[in-house]
Amino acid sequence: QVQLQESGGGLVQAGGSLRLSCAFSGRPFSHYAMGWFRQAPGVDRHAVAIINWNGGSTYYADSVKDRFTISRDNAKSTAYLQMNNLRPEDAGVYYCTADPVARTMTEFSHGMDYWGKGTLVTVSA
Numbered sequence: 001q002v003q004l005q006e007s008g009g010g011l012v013q014a015g016g017s018l019r020l021s022c023a024f025s026g027r028p029f030s031h032y033a034m035g036w037f038r039q040a041p042g043v044d045r046h047a048v049a050i051i052n053w054n055g056g057s058t059y060y061a062d063s064v065k066d067r068f069t070i071s072r073d074n075a076k077s078t079a080y081l082q083m084n085n086l087r088p089e090d091a092g093v094y095y096c097t098a099d100p101v102a103r104t105m106t107e108f109s110h111g112m113d114y115w116g117k118g119t120l121v122t123v124s125a
Helices: 105-109
Strands: 003-007 010-013 018-025 033-039 046-051 058-060 068-073 078-083 092-099 119-124
Touching: 003 092, 018 033, 018 092, 018 119, 033 068, 033 078, 033 105, 046 068, 046 078, 046 105, 058 068, 058 105
Parallel strands: 010 119
Antiparallel strands: 003 018, 018 078, 033 046, 033 092, 046 058, 068 078, 092 119
């Protein structure tokens, strides 16, 4: 069974940076697209960034383009989300996600099959 473990969340001042990591286990990592979704209070959970199995295709929410970078290391079975120039509206619980099915990035942005438990990101103004 696929297991996803996020790490790297915390408290940061606006303008600062954080890097989230997602350790993947249970199946061959390179068979899965990986994503990061965010849940903030009173806001629907939505996709922040997604990367396909080999890193050749990515998706970013408009609000994070040019500030966030998703990447993966297939040798380490780990996905990352580098978040720069953080804003208070970036705060929330960030969930690592995975999906083995061949879909478009847009389709993945509507939801993925496997979810971690989430890591909290707090951004102070």
